[in-house]
Amino acid sequence: MAMIKFRRERCKGCGLCVLACPKNLLMVSSKINRSGYPVAKIDDMKSCTGCALCAEMCPDVVITVFK
Ligand code: SF4
Numbered sequence: 596m597a598m599i600k601f602r603r604e605r606c607k608g609c610g611l612c613v614l615a616c617p618k619n620l621l622m623v624s625s626k627i628n629r630s631g632y633p634v635a636k637i638d639d640m641k642s643c644t645g646c647a648l649c650a651e652m653c654p655d656v657v658i659t660v661f662k
Pocket residue numbers: 599615616617618619620621637642643644645646647648649650660
């Protein structure tokens with residue numbers, strides 16, 4: 596089973612991780628971090644394969660993948 600964690604305060608809401616996920620599990624939410632950006636979130640953690648493509652794509656090292 597895989598799990599991902601977000602360092603939300605570093606997220607800029609660019610959506611690159613959303614495009615990278617082959618399972619379409621990620622989205623940019625309506626939550627805003629302290630810098631004023633909407634933050635990414637995962638919809639269905641149980642379906643995450645831990646492929647880490649989202650983490651590799653993120654330019655701000657927001658996502659960590661645990662397997
Ligand atoms: S680890 Fe892979 S399956 Fe899981 S959210 Fe990231 S891109 Fe999607």
